[in-house]
Amino acid sequence: MKEQLVEIKQKIEQQINQIQDLNDLQLLRSSALGKKSELQGLMIHLKDLPNDEKPMVGKLINETKQALELIFDERKGVLEEKALNEKLEKEQVDVTLPGLKLVTGSTHLLTQVQEDIEQFFIGLGYEIKDGPEVESDHYNFEMLNLEKDHPARAMQDSFYIDVNRLLRTHTSPVQARTMLESEGKNIKIICPGKVYRRDDDDQTHSHQFMQIEGLVIGESVSFADLKGTLLAVIRHFFGSERTIRLRPSYFPFTEPSVEVDVFSEDGRFIEVLGAGMVHPNVLKMGGYDPQKVQGFAFGIGIERLAILKYAVDDIRQFYTNDVRFLNQFKGGLEK
Ligand code: 2NL
Numbered sequence: 113m114k115e116q117l118v119e120i121k122q123k124i125e126q127q128i129n130q131i132q133d134l135n136d137l138q139l140l141r142s143s144a145l146g147k148k149s150e151l152q153g154l155m156i157h158l159k160d161l162p163n164d165e166k167p168m169v170g171k172l173i174n175e176t177k178q179a180l181e182l183i184f185d186e187r188k189g190v191l192e193e194k195a196l197n198e199k200l201e202k203e204q205v206d207v208t209l210p211g212l213k214l215v216t217g218s219t220h221l222l223t224q225v226q227e228d229i230e231q232f233f234i235g236l237g238y239e240i241k242d243g244p245e246v247e248s249d250h251y252n253f254e255m256l257n258l259e260k261d262h263p264a265r266a267m268q269d270s271f272y273i274d275v276n277r278l279l280r281t282h283t284s285p286v287q288a289r290t291m292l293e294s295e296g297k298n299i300k301i302i303c304p305g306k307v308y309r310r311d312d313d314d315q316t317h318s319h320q321f322m323q324i325e326g327l328v329i330g331e332s333v334s335f336a337d338l339k340g341t342l343l344a345v346i347r348h349f350f351g352s353e354r355t356i357r358l359r360p361s362y363f364p365f366t367e368p369s370v371e372v373d374v375f376s377e378d379g380r381f382i383e384v385l386g387a388g389m390v391h392p393n394v395l396k397m398g399g400y401d402p403q404k405v406q407g408f409a410f411g412i413g414i415e416r417l418a419i420l421k422y423a424v425d426d427i428r429q430f431y432t433n434d435v436r437f438l439n440q441f442k443g444g445l446e447k
Contacts, residue, residue, distance in 0.1 A: 114172060117172055117173065120176065129187070132191070134192065137191060140184075144180065144184075151176065151177055154173055155173055221441040222322055224441065225414050226324065226414055229304070229324055229349065229417075230304060230324075232344075232348045232349075233326065236341070241301045242305055243285060243286035245307075246279060246280075247285045248276055248277055251289060252280050255397050256394060257391050257394050258364050259364075269309065269310050270310055279308035281309055282323060283304065283305045283325045286305070287301065288397075291327075291395075299328065302324055302325065302327075303326075304323070305322065305323065306320055317427065318428065321413060322413070324411075327409045330405060331406075332406070335408070339358065342385070346374055358370040363386060363388055366390060368389060370388055371386050382420060384416060388409060389409075395407060
């Protein structure tokens with residue numbers, strides 16, 4: 113019996129040492145020590161032994177079992193450590209490797225300039241208005257005192273969709289619509305947006321560009337108010353020391369009309385926008401009595417502002433989406 117136990121123990125020990133996998137070890141443990149095992153079989157046969165041998169043999173079987181339990185536990189410990197080491201090896205992370213760069217987008221320079229100017233005028237109590245980019249001849253030209261035979265209305269200068277409709281050539285139609293909606297009440301608005309002219313694109317021309325127009329109407333709106341407003345927006349955008357110069361000009365929708373130059377650092381005057389007092393005909397068509405109210409209006413080219421402030425050498429840079437250009441303005445407008 114004793115030899116039999118030693119033999120069983122050796123056999124199982126050998127099997128344990130060959131096992132490489134924790135699951136297999138658990139299976140072997142059940143078959144070697146469980147209810148249907150050889151050892152358990154010997155336990156059952158105890159009852160057939162003479163009484164004086166029973167305690168000794170029983171003790172021997174139990175000792176063998178305990179010894180094997182220990183060997184199983186030891187092997188389990190070894191295999192668990194091996195599994196952990198393999199897992200650590202496989203999931204190794206080199207924290208010194210460079211990370212993946214997160215590519216983020218940013219606001220387009222033209223949008224930054226637009227929002228900057230918008231915020232300035234919001235601070236002065238203006239409302240922001242927008243309207244359709246496909247306009248009727250009526251709102252785009254007629255309401256702005258451009259007669260039927262005015263050269264600006266020529267087919268070759270605008271994108272016509274049919275005889276009556278075209279892509280707006282300025283944001284003025286938004287202002288004309290606002291005048292009609294306002295039914296004679298005071299107005300203080302700016303209208304930013306895309307506008308279209310039939311031009312061949314080159315360094316300084318784009319068939320699509322952006323404008324911000326402004327319109328103020330009220331009983332005591334004067335040319336001095338216009339001048340003060342323009343000086344304030346120029347100083348906001350180009351710096352508080354800037355001076356401006358107003359030159360007489362002509363627009364069909366304003367009288368008198370001016371062109372505004374900003375004094376540049378190298379002593380030259382650079383044209384930045386057009387403006388004037390709203391023409392009596394435009395007031396009348398918009399439902400206002402020119403004997404009772406006055407208005408001023410201005411039109412600013414957004415590209416022009418950005419080109420002057422950031423020395424952009426080609427207007428097409430705004431529309432060709434070269435990220436090397438766009439990324440230069442990722443940080444927002446510097447003040
Ligand atoms: C320019 C000149 C200007 C206006 C736009 C305007 C609008 C209404 C009535 C009167 Cl509804 N005027 N707009 C006035 C003067 C000049 O734009 O050179 N823009 C880039």
